[in-house]
Amino acid sequence: MRLPRGTRGRRKEQLLLARMRVVRARSEAERRFPVITELTARLFSPGLLDSATRMASQLFLTSIPLLFAVAAFAPEGVRNQMNSSLRSLFGISGASAEQLRQALYSPGDLRQTTGIIGLLMALLSGTSCSRAVARVCEHAWQLPKSGTRVAAWRWLLWIACWVVVLLFQGVLRNGFGAGLWLGLPLTFAASFLVWWWTARLLLSARIRWLSLVPGALLTAIASTAMSLTARIYMPIALNRSLAQYGSLGLVLMVLSWLIAFCIAVTFAITAGAVLAQERPLSAYLGPTGPERRGT
Template identity: 55%
Template sequence: MAWMTRLKLLHARTERRFPVLSELTSRLVSANLLDSATRLAAQAFLAAVPLLFAIAAFTPQSIRDQLRESLRAMFGLTGRSDLELGQVLEHPSDDGLRQTTGFVGLVVALASATSFSRVMARVCERAWRLPRAKTRIAAWRWVAWLLVLVLVVLLQGPVREGFGVGLWLGTILFFLVSTGVWLLTQHLLLAGRMPWLPLLPGALLAAGATSALALTARIYIPTALNRALAEYGSLGLILTLLSWLIVVSAAVVASVTIGAVLVQDWTERRDGSEDGE
């Protein structure tokens, strides 16, 4: 058909004039964007839930209060969803139950975290087309990355509020912190196989995407969570959070991949021009 022929010609012409677009499309397809985002979101959820119980069991009241304020700031929680979070982070009155639940929660949290770290590491490796890092080299990095994420989440409350100055400063600080987190994420989970500077474009893109989603989360998430809780109970809460995590994960996967393609395309062009000279 004529339109199919024209489409193929247009595609071929675009590839010749903008080879980076062809490479980007190929890389996103090979990275299985939706599949990777779904796996990443699922592992994030499985790591977060037991970690909440572990924190509730082992940490002092001040840490639990800080976590609750940070989660409120992240999602703008109000009403029933905020009450549900408060019940999760409430200190158990039975010390025996607290220790048992805390120990089991901590073990499960750590086990889930390694799966979460491995999925995120695989996303970074696919983006940069690197082979899997050996477990003995990467294992400690998985745990270190998790600890960094926990610390960042705990500080979300004051960071997003600009340490009392206002939302405008909080937005800037959140972007800067996010850039650092995604820069460190790639460097750690790639087992130091890439230098810092080439990782910066992907980190900036991921920070921009997550910053935009963070602003919309405070508008969308509270209403969606409370409606889901009212209609479907805890199952509705799980589905809503998972859906949101998939969106965030897809943005991160795409950002890291685009950053890698842009850097490698620029490097190839620079090397080619130097060879031509």
């Protein structure tokens, strides 16, 4: 049924008026809050998702061999801690938990496969993950790449500390035995400190500590939220994928979660950088350049 010409004309006029109101409201918001324009432009830039997926792929390709290499030479207490942390991180149970146990508790086979040279190579290759995270931070702050001489030791330090932090995820999330009511704020606080230090380290101290606070807060919120959803969704998804596709299913599920995690972290780091550089926060945080002293 076709509308009369008068009715169609009124509909077009109403749509035009509504569009003009939206444009006017957007212009007014951008005038009052210029951070909105910069935030939108930065979050929807073409290279942002590329940086996130690159970080996820590097994290996957380097973290799993590195964890197995560490488990090959670590004492049983460290392997127990690693098993507890990985199970807590992804909520692993059932068949997938058995697969993890078999992978971590075969030190003899792992040592023969890995060797000391393999362990060192896994640690050195892990710096590619550090470089990917550093590039995300530099892209967020629109900084050039750091020189290799300045940043090489930072890459090694970051990947080594990352392994240590991962080992303690189990006890943190359990609140040192007190439960989730304490584990959740502890996880958030630890995540904030780790990402705050990460940005400072991998940016080669080119950005002041105070300016990095918004990004660390947003990244802690994003990573904590992702960890909570992982505990709910991943156990079922991992066991289902293992039953249908075998070990390949586990690989695909972990990679999918890492991509989602890295996208959330990349968006949070970028949003934090924009908020720190634009008003009103920039008036309180001060200049976003490096400090005169310290590293």
